[in-house]
Amino acid sequence: MHNRHTGHVACLNKNKYALIRYQLKTGKSRIDGTGCFMLEAVPARRKIGNMEGEIISVRVARKRAAASKRIAIVEFGDGRALDAGNFATPLKFINHSCDPNTYLRVAYGQVEFYSLRKIKKGEELTCNYGPTHHDGRLPCQCGAKNCKGYL
Numbered sequence: 227m228h229n230r231h232t233g234h235v236a237c238l239n240k241n242k243y244a245l246i247r248y249q250l251k252t253g254k255s256r257i258d259g260t261g262c263f264m265l266e267a268v269p270a271r272r273k274i275g276n277m278e279g280e281i282i283s284v285r286v287a288r289k290r291a292a293a294s295k296r297i298a299i300v301e302f303g304d305g306r307a308l309d310a311g312n313f314a315t316p317l318k319f320i321n322h323s324c325d326p327n328t329y330l331r332v333a334y335g336q337v338e339f340y341s342l343r344k345i346k347k348g349e350e351l352t353c354n355y356g357p358t359h360h361d362g363r364l365p366c367q368c369g370a371k372n373c374k375g376y377l
């Protein structure tokens with residue numbers, strides 16, 4: 227993951243028991259760099275897990291984003307952001323796709339990933355990042371039929 231997301235959050239409630247509910251692994255992605263893959267099948271509309279990270283201000287997040295090539299930062303839309311960069315969570319390796327199999331939900335200071343459809347064992351997890359700090363200038367390599375071409 228190397229983009230920021232925007233979203234909304236009502237309050238900060240850091241979950242000390244951030245769980246990954248399904249077995250995942252990281253590996254070489256066909257889309258970009260390292261990806262996140264399922265080690266088991268997941269039915270549609272299930273929570274896959276919370277992305278662990280550090281809560282920081284958007285100001286700090288944007289400084290960090292400007293200073294590094296790869297980031298794993300999700301903005302909450304209330305001036306705060308979650309930076310998973312220094313955490314071992316496999317969810318930070320979920321790549322963008324214009325035809326994703328997961329979606330990202332930001333709520334109560336948590337970044338959660340859910341399956342959009344049934345995902346097979348071995349499939350790479352993808353999510354539509356939405357607006358990113360690339361402002362539509364980064365060529366998309368997702369390979370989807372409906373690829374929009376840029377992030």
Ligand SMILES: [Zn+2]
Nearest residue numbers: 324366368373
């Ligand atoms: Zn695409």
